[in-house]
Amino acid sequence: MTTQGTPYMFLLPGLVILGALLSVPLYKVVEYSLYDNVIVERNPTWVGLDNYTTLLTNPGYWSAGLNTLIFTVGSVLGHMVVGIGLALLVNTDISPRARTFFRSMLILPWIFTAVVVALNWQLLLNPFGLVNYVLQWLGLTSEPLDWLGNPDLAMWSLLLISTWRGYPFIMVSFLSGLQTVPKELYEAAEIDGAGFWHKFWHVTLPQLKPVIFGVALLDLIWTFQLFPLVWLSTGGGPGRATEVLSTLTFRLAFVDFQFSQAATVAVSILIISAAFTLLYLRNEARRL
Amino acid sequence: MIKTRITAWALAAATALTPLTAQAGEIEWLQWFAAEDTSGFYDQLVADFEAKHPDITVKLVTQPFGKVRESIVTDNAIGVGSDVLGLNMPWTKEFLDIGILEPLDDYLARDDNSFATGDLVEAPLGKIEGHTWMVPLNAFPFVMHVNMGLVREAGFDAPPATWEEFAEQAKAISALQDGTSGIGMPFSSQPPSNGPILTFLPLLYANGGRIMDGTTPNFDNPKVVETLQYLKDMQDAGGIAPGAASRTGGVDLEEFIAGRTGFLISPGVHSSSITGRNTEMDYTLARVPSNGEHAYRVHGWELGISADSDNKDDAWTFVNYLLSPEVNARAAKAANALPGNLKALDAVREGADETLIKQMDILEGDTPVEEMRQSPKAVGSWSVMTEEIQAMLRGDKTPQEAATAVQARWMDLAG
16 A cells, blocks of 8 residues: 555545445435335335425425525524624723623523523513513513514514524624734724724725625524424424424424425425535635 | 354354344333333333243333334334334324334233223223224323412302303403413424313313214314314403413423412323422312313323334233233322223222322213324324414414314325
8 A cells, every 4th residue: 555545544434434424314315305205104105206396386385485584594694793793892992801701601692502592582582571571661562472472473583582592603703803804904994084883894894704704604504404493492383483494394204204295395405505505615715 | 264254254243233133032112101200110110020020021211202202103114113112192093004003902802911901991992993002001181280379369269160160260360460360271383282182172071072083083063163262262351371372381380380370271190290399389189170071181101012023922911011900000109190900090099199089089980081092193183283273362263263274184184
């Protein structure tokens, strides 16, 4: 064996295991989507693309797709606005001890599991919970609102929960990006008479554009297929008001035992996620 | 040399494959019962069985209730299903469609059984597709838990016995103070999304109604509509806690324990949690208020045998052991439940929890009902009920429209 090949031989076992763990489930999901039903069907029948036709003519799929779009775009926007805002705040010139304290506290939502986040927000948003109490105390509502049980409010509530859970990642990424912006640019802007907003729009944002784009795409990919937070917060309800594609996949598989239909939805999620991933990789390649 | 190597490889392969093949005399029992017991009772139960049957070993596989249904299906699909299965009656029909369960008729007909089939709680034994598929380990009847402190504060001195009294008391309790309600209705879509089977069905049965006609859905009948209307009226009168569409069964129980609702319709077994965690509550339990019928919903922990089991006889020996009056009484006491073998009733009564004895007394002579075992898809069926009842309580559908919609969607599920 040549010396040049040796490192690849060391990598081989890891690559084989990783490749198998990625490709086998991927292959199986695509294969399952081409049968009438699997797992519960001992002799599945090959139906080709029939499941895809059924899916595309199913209003439930389109409704879940629309909810996924609203949830994903809303969540990513929420993460970006809150994350960038807080990153700017904790990057200001205050006492180092206070800065460390705020940075540590603000990152907390990221370390909680989805179960803890969902349970806490259910309690907060309960008709007898803190949010309703404060709103009524301020005179903003006359009676308690069922935030997670009212179809008109449930998606907004879910976006609030998702924003709270997801902003720390954006905040941390943006904060590290802020450290790389040369101070001279701000000094030059100040000499030109720029205020806070001018510096933000004309110095900070352009400098951090590649970071923001990359992080937003990553967030988009993760949020698009987010399952536990939605399932544990609303279960896709009330009715199907917050049903997204990931919860629809789970419902078809483990509630209705329609594993092939579930695999078909999963493949559609895979295709869209793959498109986002390609976009992300192209962006990263351009940065390098 | 080559021969030695081949032998070594063969032995190694055989050793590696050993765990995949069942050993004679070794059975696996998948259940959630031990997950709800902290005393180690089920380990002891298995140890006692093994001491009496040295040729059989039992591997206790415990999972939380919410995971067992999925595990049974997926384990079966890949051929590693357990021999003895802990079952929930509503799963019956969908498991039959997949072919997971072994018919138990021949086993039940054996002369050397430790019990008489006629002594077992009847609901799980009813034939579907001409066979019996499960036997009852124990039974949990549904009752109404009552916070007598709130009932008295509202000006009444006894729990409600009729629908009329129930509506009146629930409304009066809700009017007591901010944050207190007559009763909660857990109609959240969050998993397991089973609020209607916890609260709506007990009221329907107490109204003399049913949702199935054999194995055919029969949801859009006058009794169902009347019961839905009763719930809607009670909500409009303020008797039901706000937020039914986001209220889970767990939250409902917690709210009652915390003293924020006057009534809770749920399995009688919850009485131990209630009295254990709120020792100051003036608590009692009563029959679910009736509208002319003395029938109660019952569910339980059932046992079945996997159709793919290689050790069906040993599996039955274990099931047979669990159903003997003496062992069954121990299992019922451990779960604070009624026994699956009614011959064990007297043994259970001796030294049983006071609330368990009260359940036996108030329900004596009433008709136990369980229909979900005949419904087409367990979780799918009750999710549909939840969604339509949510729509009705919001005012988007009338009770009749909600009942019609459930019926249509169930017929779709039934295929």
